[in-house]
Amino acid sequence: MQVHQQASEHSDAIDLMVNMGPQHPSTHGVFRLVIWVDGERIVKVEPHIGYLHRGSEKICESEQYNQIVTLFDRLDYVGNLNNELAFCLAVEKLTETVVPERAEYIRVILCELNRIASHMLFYGVYGLDAGATTPMLYGFRERERVQELFESVTGARMMHNYIRIGGVKEDVPADFEKNVRKLLGDLKKGVEECDSLLSQNEMFLARTKGVGIISGDDALDYGVTGPALRASGVVEDVRVTDPYSIYERFDFGIPVGSMGDCWDRYFVRVEEMRESIKIIEQALAELPKGEISAKVRRIVRPPAGDVFIRTESPRGDLGVYIVSDGSDKPYRVKVRPPSFANLQALESMLKDTYIADAVLVLGSIDIIMGEVDR
Amino acid sequence: MKGHYIITTRTMRNNNISSKNETQSSSVAKPLDQKESELLKNLKLAFAEFSETEVSVSLDMVVLRVEPARLLDICESLKSNQKFLFNYLSCITVVDYEEQEEIFEMVYHLVSIDYHHKLAMKVSLPSNSPVVPSIFKIWKSADWFEREAHDLFGIQFEGRENPLPLLLYEGFEGYPGRKSFPFHEYEEW
Numbered sequence: 001m002q003v004h005q006q007a008s009e010h011s012d013a014i015d016l017m018v019n020m021g022p023q024h025p026s027t028h029g030v031f032r033l034v035i036w037v038d039g040e041r042i043v044k045v046e047p048h049i050g051y052l053h054r055g056s057e058k059i060c061e062s063e064q065y066n067q068i069v070t071l072f073d074r075l076d077y078v079g080n081l082n083n084e085l086a087f088c089l090a091v092e093k094l095t096e097t098v099v100p101e102r103a104e105y106i107r108v109i110l111c112e113l114n115r116i117a118s119h120m121l122f123y124g125v126y127g128l129d130a131g132a133t134t135p136m137l138y139g140f141r142e143r144e145r146v147q148e149l150f151e152s153v154t155g156a157r158m159m160h161n162y163i164r165i166g167g168v169k170e171d172v173p174a175d176f177e178k179n180v181r182k183l184l185g186d187l188k189k190g191v192e193e194c195d196s197l198l199s200q201n202e203m204f205l206a207r208t209k210g211v212g213i214i215s216g217d218d219a220l221d222y223g224v225t226g227p228a229l230r231a232s233g234v235v236e237d238v239r240v241t242d243p244y245s246i247y248e249r250f251d252f253g254i255p256v257g258s259m260g261d262c263w264d265r266y267f268v269r270v271e272e273m274r275e276s277i278k279i280i281e282q283a284l285a286e287l288p289k290g291e292i293s294a295k296v297r298r299i300v301r302p303p304a305g306d307v308f309i310r311t312e313s314p315r316g317d318l319g320v321y322i323v324s325d326g327s328d329k330p331y332r333v334k335v336r337p338p339s340f341a342n343l344q345a346l347e348s349m350l351k352d353t354y355i356a357d358a359v360l361v362l363g364s365i366d367i368i369m370g371e372v373d374r
Numbered sequence: 375m376k377g378h379y380i381i382t383t384r385t386m387r388n389n390n391i392s393s394k395n396e397t398q399s400s401s402v403a404k405p406l407d408q409k410e411s412e413l414l415k416n417l418k419l420a421f422a423e424f425s426e427t428e429v430s431v432s433l434d435m436v437v438l439r440v441e442p443a444r445l446l447d448i449c450e451s452l453k454s455n456q457k458f459l460f461n462y463l464s465c466i467t468v469v470d471y472e473e474q475e476e477i478f479e480m481v482y483h484l485v486s487i488d489y490h491h492k493l494a495m496k497v498s499l500p501s502n503s504p505v506v507p508s509i510f511k512i513w514k515s516a517d518w519f520e521r522e523a524h525d526l527f528g529i530q531f532e533g534r535e536n537p538l539p540l541l542l543y544e545g546f547e548g549y550p551g552r553k554s555f556p557f558h559e560y561e562e563w
Contacts, residue, residue: 050541223515241490253380336465
């Protein structure tokens with residue numbers, strides 16, 4: 001009681017320091033957040049990262065180009081194919097390789113499916129963060145369908161190593177088109193079901209509306225990208241504004257929020273799943289026959305030079321910077337992970353919210369620590 | 375205030391936000407398109423007075439080479455000048471050329487969300503005293519990227535007192551990002 005009175009007399013007095021993590025069910029990895037609270041209000045937060053630092057960028061310098069694809073799988077382990085694609089695009093740009101049409105379409109179909117799987121995981125876990133257990137069961141059910149298809153195509157559920165420099169590893173199985181069509185039908189139903197289950201739930205709205213607000217300018221200043229940036233009303237999607245692969249051939253929508261609160265960040269992702277389905281439908285209709293890989297030397301030796309490529313991973317703007325010295329190993333590889341920059345904005349989002357909302361705000365950025373720490 | 379809405383790619387492309395022509399494959403480096411040549415022209419005009427500043431092109435990227443002493447002025451101008459509006463700092467990379475030329479090269483990748491320009495800005499630092507002004511005050515996203523560069527490469531940032539380690543633990547000795555860091559001295563077990 002006495003402590004409480006003192007705190008209210010001096011509003012700048014700090015009650016308590018709360019340590020959240022490194023092991024905490026809602027931190028999506030090993031992430032530590034030190035929170036200073038005044039009563040229940042958050043005064044200051046200090047994120048601590050690096051628990052999962054494996055030196056991926058440094059390991060890349062001692063591996064050949066083809067071997068690095070597997071390392072990129074392990075950065076964002078929920079959006080593996082998008083990561084593989086980013087690296088392969090960078091090397092292809094450096095070596096001026098023309099990727100066959102069929103490979104481009106297969107890549108786009110799989111990457112968009114991966115985006116849906118990733119957002120479904122977010123959907124389920126975010127429901128859990130808010131205290132609802134059911135969404136997780138639905139989210140994981142839908143994600144499982146996508147994983148099954150990945151297994152039939154790439155042979156692995158998560159670490160695929162399927163997208164290779166110059167194309168893809170092998171052609172898709174004969175029943176691929178049939179399977180994807182069936183999957184899309186299921187997913188459409190699934191997204192609607194998930195949406196109706198959680199999005200307009202009154203308790204969920206009360207927990208997420210108006211919580212963790214960040215303005216578009218602030219978000220941009222912090223380097224926030226992807227769904228988190230679009231939720232703040234900034235129209236920026238690398239697939240459209242700086243197109244790579246064959247994305248400029250497809251018509252799809254870019255969901256944009258207005259408030260930049262947790263609900264917007266959540267709902268932008270739900271809408272994005274619908275748009276991804278549209279892209280896959282178009283790509284599947286146009287899927288050409290032909291080669292699945294360009295003629296690439298077994299040991300890739302790009303000419304000396306540097307290249308920077310931006311792609312839109314499920315979490316945001318994934319950049320890859322490669323410096324080549326003409327040998328079979330890169331001189332320097334730098335990954336610009338979207339979660340790393342998005343996490344910086346947490347400080348601004350959490351300011352003046354209540355401690356009970358910390359988990360919800362953190363969950364709404366959808367971080368993957370494998371990518372943050374590298 | 376506008377509510378939640380979906381903007382279609384067709385509207386965006388019609389607004390000429392993305393003016394790239396369809397080519398057979400986008401993975402092949404194309405010659406500079408119109409907006410990038412314009413950026414190149416504007417950069418040359420704006421920084422003509424700084425004699426040390428050098429503008430060049432590599433693949434499809436416009437590269438601006440800057441002296442460390444000029445960095446802050448140029449960054450301010452890149453962010454606020456109406457012709458550039460580089461409002462988003464994508465990433466900061468350190469490339470270690472200590473063995474060849476005794477320098478560290480800082481590469482800043484900038485993107486303009488309004489114009490959809492991108493630019494690489496390169497700064498060379500002597501490897502015996504790698505000190506560069508901090509651009510944290512201009513773009514907040516530089517914060518963690520600078521701390522990472524300090525952790526892994528030992529770059530000192532003027533204007534920021536000793537930053538806490540970000541990726542490594544406190545008390546870690548040496549700079550593991552550098553080529554000179556002993557990396558393969560252990561044996562396979």
